Amino acid sequence: MNKLYVLLLLSLFISCKKKNQDIPQIEKPLPAIVITDAKSISIDTVLINSFKSKMLKQFYLSSDNKTIWGNPAKRSYILSQLKNSEELGLNPNDYHVKKMKSFEVRFNILSDRELAEYDLLLTHNFEKYIIHLYEGKLNPKYLYGNWALEDKSFDVNTALVKSFNRNTIDSLVQNIQPKTQTYKQLLQALKLINNFPEDDISTIGFTEKIILNDTNSSLINIKKRLLYWNDMSGNDNLTEIYDQKTFESIKKFQARHGLPADGVIGASTIHALNFSKEKRKHQIIANLERWRWYPNELSENYFIINIPNFSLHVVENQDTTAVRNVVVGTSKRRTPVLTSTLKSIVFNPTWTVPPTILKEDVVPAMKRNRNYLKNKNITIYDTAGHVVDPANWNINKPRKYRYIQSPGYYNSLGLIKIMFPNNYSVYLHDTNHRNYFERSNRSLSSGCVRVENPLELAQHILDDSKNWPKERIDTIIASKKTTTTKITKKYKLYQWYWTAWSEKNELIFRYDVYDLDEDLYSKLRK
Template sequence: MRKILLLTFLAVAVLGCKKDPKSKPKTDEPLVKHEPGSVLFDSSEVVKLEDKQLTAFYRAQNFHTFWVDSTKRKKAETILAEAEKYGLDPKDYYLEKIRKYEKKYLDLSQDDHLTYDFLLTQSVRRFMIHVSCGKLNPYHIYPNWDLAQPSFNVNKTLAEAVSGDSLPKVISKIEPQHVVYKRLKKALAYLDTFGKDTLKQIVFTEKIKRGDSSENVIRIKRRLMFWRDMERTDSISPWYDRKTANAMKKFQLRHGLIPDGIAGAGTVAALNFTKIQRKQQVIVNLERWRWFPHEMGRQYVIVNIPDYRLRVIKNGDTVDTRRVVVGKEKRRTPVLSSTFTDVILNPTWTVPPTIIKEDLGPDAAKDTNYFRNRRLKIFNSKGEEIPSSKWNSAKPNNYRYVQDPGDDNSLGNVKFNFRNRFTVYLHDTNHRDYFSRNYRSLSSGCVRVQNPLPLAAYLINDSIRWNLDKINEVVATKETTYIRLKDKTRIHQLYWTAWMNKRGELEFREDIYNYDADLFKRLRQ
């Protein structure tokens, strides 16, 4: 009976930190003696459950029961009961079953005592893994994901935490320590301070601006009041007055929209998100931050894909911010973490396979001036440059296409390289007008950076040989120049759509790749 009860639970509980198929979790056995008053049991009882991690844990306890102290059991139960504070589901930790066992603890048979001990150990282990590393494995969900696995020795950590009566402190320690994660937890609690959301949806028909009157204005005002962007003492009339427009600007700023005070289609769509939807959005972003690197580095560049922003961080402070253009929905910018290796001034551009297949091949077949207009050189399999007249449109993948440096080069004036399996990079662009747009999911996967030369100077970090004036001089020559970076600056391309800013305000961004709803569904399966 015990095996039937536990096997289903254990099958997923031990896998929580196995994010990266290329890495393995730490499995050192905890060197902790068994608790006084614990009961010795036959090792076969745990071995037959076919869980190597659980067997290792109890081997370190000399195959004695672990949860002898009622106070420690109660602390464990309390932590599991507070799973929702972390955006987790208490049902994942068999809380009700644990409570039933605890209620009749003194009357349990020896067999049930052992079942309960195993169950509580695995429930707490599972919770610790979920809090630290996340519940789900992103490699099983996203093909464009490449982050190293967060890991810790869960057996050793659990044994030492419970034996030292420090389980709550240890839970806080193994959580991500990044300020965004900490504020997301506060955001989750803050959302619970809002009342019940019973407001009707706003049906968009036309833009509403200051001076307009409409029945929709009443619904808009109620939404703005609900989200505390507008004072509840303000008028609920159908007039879109100055106070309403100003409140709308505040709402728009919190949602990454153009703060023009006009209720357009995008603004109304954001207003129509319910409290439950926003809470779910915070929960999925808590999960993501458990997947993200727990140590970002002393100096790093971080891109938040749906926010279209790049930030340069040094010693915990943001020292620079840039607008970026990211991959369109069908050519998504990958989530990854790497280290910058070099900067190329006046780079050439070699057309990648996806663009050859989906853009160049079909377009060039219809336009005889395609290659000339784009200054693209064509090279055959022998590396020989050939004229466009000898290009075989039926076999576009048989060639290599290279664009020389220049004002119309697709990579612009600079390219930032870092190792990754997607062959993506940061770069300048010849379409700088895109940065003025609010929606900037427009590239083929690489991240385009606004005004990138100061970033190049920062990463090169050589004020004598490669200051900004020198970089501009080299760019003016149009000659390709490679600069190897001596500093190990990390680059993190991440994806998160909700956070709490330093003023304690909730911020949300459009889920441009439609990840959020699907991820929440998976979390609650």
């Protein structure tokens, strides 16, 4: 009997819980729209529902399902914004501009149903435009498996109602866009490239490097490109001779594209020269979209890594306090794009071989030479924690072991790693390949970011000369003992990806190391 009673109570509890879950959440009501225009008509709910937008339906509850865009100045502003949305890298075709313009030119003779439809189109497309400006048209979570950015939320209905009532719709458009300098530089880059004429320069072929005073038939089109992009000024007779003027112009072009500014015309320089105006414009638009995915404003103190630029900047109170070259992941082992917070520094870290490197590097090497791991100071441990002699290592079950490299100068992580929460098991670290920082293309790692001169950076992060003088860090390193310390000062980490911007009215581009730009642009224009 007692068991039956308990079962009855349990079933009632589950039933009540299910009913509670079925109760719809009551949405917070919007502020009421103040309609001051003389002409305002009711909109049939069937017409509102035909848009299949819960957001639109909720918006018109705030106007008691009446039209709101009777004011011609407000309509004109919205149509102008949507028509000129291409100036912000957006696509006017996404906002049904032609259809709305056809309503506008006939506004005074529209039927009530047409007035209602036009009103709905204005609201629906203007809100879509605002959302695109705030958080982008696409969601990176659905595009990439290794992008982890903080969610951006925005109550577009409330924002539009408030700006409508205050007559500050133009301020709304400005305020919802990113405040970061790079975003502003990208808008300027789009403006700059739109001022370039159409280009019809033939593709430049590449057969061999061209150096100063060489003669090469490709130099005619190379010079045309340099003149087109304003890297070379004045008139040029377009000879096939690589003269001093062209040499200096090539160095300027190379510097704008993050290439070694040595004046040698190689494959990388030819590749950059062969980009058309249209392709560069696509690149800028793709980068504008990315910057709308990122936070609108950055933290007070932060590390920002631009993966294609192979660079790290430390910014504190709007001042850049440190700059470092970095090494990032290869196209096959990409560095993830993420936002996080720096948590701790590990001096003299050990290194545990990750699964991908085990499969692709270690196992093939061990098949060739059983002493491969021993030569790299890596110890094999079985599941019980016992050391395994390489001769007894089971080649058919490599995943049943742990592979740990001892601390030291030649450890794969070098002398230090900087930790931050993420789902990809990546971190910033030193390296045993310190010559990599001398290369121009530093897409060389297995996903983590390797940082140049990291010990100096560690002292900078710890920011306390009394407790963390250089001598103390040197003593810890010399001990070869793994030591972890928390980072007390709050630094955000922005490990991001962008390949275009502008500086001093010049276009700046970087090689798209993960080949993302054109694919993103094509998705934006679908």
